[in-house]
Amino acid sequence: MNFHPFVIPFTAGAVFLFAVIVYKVYKWTSSLDRKQKFMVKQKIFTTKTIRAIIEVFREALVHRNIYRKNPMLGYMHMSLAFGWFLLIVFGKVKASLYAGTFFEPPWLAIFFNFFAIEKHTFLLSAQLTFLMDFLLLIILSGLALAIIKRMKSSLLGMKKTTQHSLFDRIALSSLWFIFPLRLLAESTTDALHGNGGFLTGFIGQLIPSAAATFIELPLWWAYSLSLFFFFVALPYSRYMHIPMEVVLIFLRNWGATAGEQHSGYTDIQINSCSRCGICIDACQLNFAAQLGNVQSVYFIRDTRYNVLSDEIVNNCLMCGRCTNECPVGLELTLIRQQYRNKEEIPGKFYYEYTRSIENQEDIDVIYYAGCMTHLTPSIIHSMKKIFVSAQVSYWFMDEDKGVCCGRPMRQQGFVQQAKNLVIKNSRMINSSKAKLLVTSCPICYKSFKEEYNLNIPVMHHTEYIDKLITSRRIKLKPTNITAVYHDPCELGRGAGIYEQPRNILKNFSLLVPNFEKENSLCCGGSLSNAILDLRLQLKIRDHALDELTKEKPDVLVTACPLCKKSFVHGNKAAVMDIAEIVAKNILTSKKVNEKVFSDELHGVLINE
Amino acid sequence: MKDLGFTISKSRTIDLDKADLSVYQKIIDKVPSAKLCLMCGACTATCSARNHTDFNFRKIHLLFRRGQFDGLADELDKCMLCGKCRLVCNRGVNTRAIVYNMRIILENLNYKRIKQ
Numbered sequence: 001m002n003f004h005p006f007v008i009p010f011t012a013g014a015v016f017l018f019a020v021i022v023y024k025v026y027k028w029t030s031s032l033d034r035k036q037k038f039m040v041k042q043k044i045f046t047t048k049t050i051r052a053i054i055e056v057f058r059e060a061l062v063h064r065n066i067y068r069k070n071p072m073l074g075y076m077h078m079s080l081a082f083g084w085f086l087l088i089v090f091g092k093v094k095a096s097l098y099a100g101t102f103f104e105p106p107w108l109a110i111f112f113n114f115f116a117i118e119k120h121t122f123l124l125s126a127q128l129t130f131l132m133d134f135l136l137l138i139i140l141s142g143l144a145l146a147i148i149k150r151m152k153s154s155l156l157g158m159k160k161t162t163q164h165s166l167f168d169r170i171a172l173s174s175l176w177f178i179f180p181l182r183l184l185a186e187s188t189t190d191a192l193h194g195n196g197g198f199l200t201g202f203i204g205q206l207i208p209s210a211a212a213t214f215i216e217l218p219l220w221w222a223y224s225l226s227l228f229f230f231f232v233a234l235p236y237s238r239y240m241h242i243p244m245e246v247v248l249i250f251l252r253n254w255g256a257t258a259g260e261q262h263s264g265y266t267d268i269q270i271n272s273c274s275r276c277g278i279c280i281d282a283c284q285l286n287f288a289a290q291l292g293n294v295q296s297v298y299f300i301r302d303t304r305y306n307v308l309s310d311e312i313v314n315n316c317l318m319c320g321r322c323t324n325e326c327p328v329g330l331e332l333t334l335i336r337q338q339y340r341n342k343e344e345i346p347g348k349f350y351y352e353y354t355r356s357i358e359n360q361e362d363i364d365v366i367y368y369a370g371c372m373t374h375l376t377p378s379i380i381h382s383m384k385k386i387f388v389s390a391q392v393s394y395w396f397m398d399e400d401k402g403v404c405c406g407r408p409m410r411q412q413g414f415v416q417q418a419k420n421l422v423i424k425n426s427r428m429i430n431s432s433k434a435k436l437l438v439t440s441c442p443i444c445y446k447s448f449k450e451e452y453n454l455n456i457p458v459m460h461h462t463e464y465i466d467k468l469i470t471s472r473r474i475k476l477k478p479t480n481i482t483a484v485y486h487d488p489c490e491l492g493r494g495a496g497i498y499e500q501p502r503n504i505l506k507n508f509s510l511l512v513p514n515f516e517k518e519n520s521l522c523c524g525g526s527l528s529n530a531i532l533d534l535r536l537q538l539k540i541r542d543h544a545l546d547e548l549t550k551e552k553p554d555v556l557v558t559a560c561p562l563c564k565k566s567f568v569h570g571n572k573a574a575v576m577d578i579a580e581i582v583a584k585n586i587l588t589s590k591k592v593n594e595k596v597f598s599d600e601l602h603g604v605l606i607n608e
Numbered sequence: 609m610k611d612l613g614f615t616i617s618k619s620r621t622i623d624l625d626k627a628d629l630s631v632y633q634k635i636i637d638k639v640p641s642a643k644l645c646l647m648c649g650a651c652t653a654t655c656s657a658r659n660h661t662d663f664n665f666r667k668i669h670l671l672f673r674r675g676q677f678d679g680l681a682d683e684l685d686k687c688m689l690c691g692k693c694r695l696v697c698n699r700g701v702n703t704r705a706i707v708y709n710m711r712i713i714l715e716n717l718n719y720k721r722i723k724q
Binding site: 350351353371372374375400401402403404406408409412414417421525527530531532533534562565 | 638640641654656659660661685686688689690691692695696700702704705708709
């Protein structure tokens with residue numbers, strides 16, 4: 001009879017865990033919004049599902065992303081996740097072979113050595129016994145790393161680890177006990193019956209059988225109880241990420257994305273956070289401003305336990321560095337934005353501005369400088385010079401009395417106001433005959449691209465200048481200036497524009513800073529943080545500036561008026577916008593047939 | 609009358625005994641740099657919304673400081689939060705954060721976060 005009362009805690013815990021997970025997954029998937037549901041329905045029977053299965057194997061079991069970040073940390077996660085998974089699978093196989101049926105009681109696999117004490121003669125028994133001990137050894141080595149990490153995180157490449165909640169501590173402690181207890185329990189049974197593998201057999205020999213009779217049952221009880229505590233604490237602790245990450249990977253592969261509003265998908269993402277704390281190390285508020293309690297991991301944790309404070313929601317530069325680093329791939333910035341959004345008042349229209357300029361002239365380009373660019377007039381002058389040199393006819397849309405693009409509003413959560421501004425600007429842009437909208441501000445650029453529904457394409461001036469150079473509308477002088485390029489958050493991580501500015505700067509000797517492209521730093525001037533103290537903001541700026549000017553470039557080039565404005569006051573290096581440096585080194589070209597050339601150029605631009 | 613581009617404020621009495629000065633304290637708690645403001649008006653000079661309306665951040669800040677909240681909520685709605693004022697402030701006051709917090713305080717009910 002394969003039953004003993006000590007299997008009850010394990011079985012009860014497992015049933016409870018299963019029920020909670022099924023309930024929660026059902027609740028969240030049924031509250032996906034319409035668009036997400038539609039995507040899932042469309043893609044569920046495509047190759048995306050196979051891709052999701054591969055990704056589950058790669059990320060949820062082998063943890064490739066973490067391995068890439070730090071091999072030791074990756075091994076730790078892999079040994080625990082993949083090792084335990086294989087232990088369960090092979091344990092089940094072994095138990096089924098032993099019982100001669102697939103439907104043996106579930107606890108038989110878990111407490112196999114206690115029940116199967118006679119000499120094994122079933123198929124592959126020797127190999128499976130070896131394998132089980134080998135997997136246990138792997139898991140224990142991962143566990144040892146986990147304990148070392150908790151004591152001294154820097155050994156595993158982490159500067160800071162997360163502060164944990166009560167449920168986390170219960171789950172973590174019981175998780176730490178599960179495998180050592182299993183090892184001891186199996187070893188004591190081996191001391192009595194000699195049914196262990198190379199590891200449990202070895203330790204079993206060290207235990208005197210007189211003592212073993214006394215401690216055998218208590219150890220199996222303890223093993224079962226540690227499983228019980230882990231299973232019961234799991235849905236309320238960070239270990240909920242184990243089941244939820246699988247759900248998340250499937251939904252993500254089926255095309256679900258976090259929208260503007262909170263939905264079941266947000267809940268799934270929130271519960272998929274493993275609180276590994278990688279985002280703490282990525283956050284400039286932490287490593288440059290020593291503000292270590294507002295990072296995404298704490299934001300997600302507080303959201304999950306319903307203790308979210310306004311400070312945590314709003315004290316964020318929204319630079320996207322954490323989103324970029326997250327090994328689970330959570331859309332952290334978008335989720336934070338969802339929690340910033342405020343209720344709309346139906347029927348209310350903000351900004352009853354009387355003046356609305358429209359332009360009906362025959363022009364090629366609308367130039368929208370953006371509010372911030374008006375504070376750096378040199379960018380505007382440079383752009384004008386570039387337009388003239390390239391012989392492009394343009395309309396400077398917000399030269400006088402411009403209206404904000406709406407993104408600063410949106411980032412503070414005033415969605416309705418932002419939408420009103422979008423309507424205002426769209427009307428002005430769509431009523432003109434231009435073929436292209438060029439903007440100098442990455443914030444406006446992202447806004448025009450994502451939040452507007454325009455009938456002409458949008459370009460940031462880096463893209464546009466790059467096009468002008470490749471189509472030979474303008475030419476740059478060869479120079480020997482050393483420059484370093486700073487990727488603005490909204491243009492780089494926000495819109496993925498990395499190559500164009502580097503193409504433009506080909507003529508200069510371009511230095512490569514430590515932080516660039518996806519890993520570039522925020523200048524600290526971000527509009528998204530309405531809480532950050534000026535002192536801390538300057539610390540962030542100075543740190544970024546130190547990193548960028550380490551190799552003493554002649555000029556620090558950026559592509560955002562806000563970054564320029566921040567860095568200029570740091571007084572570390574000459575700061576120039578990319579438009580300025582282009583305008584300064586432009587070769588005045590020969591006169592060409594303006595009209596024909598213009599149509600050609602912008603035709604090309606649009607068709608691409 | 610000829611428009612000279614400026615107006616003269618009507619004379620009025622401010623009874624500081626009746627004013628609720630505690631509200632401004634909330635702003636200072638949230639944005640400590642508010643204390644640094646010396647009402648120079650650079651923020652108002654650069655303001656994008658000022659281009660279209662008579663929105664005047666300096667005036668609003670002053671009224672708020674004195675506890676005169678009449679009509680300020682509607683007035684604050686004209687701001688586009690573009691943040692130019694914060695950049696030109698030579699005292700390092702986070703003016704944008706002040707506007708944000710004033711809005712939250714004055715329209716506490718209307719600016720509820722969406723219920724999640």
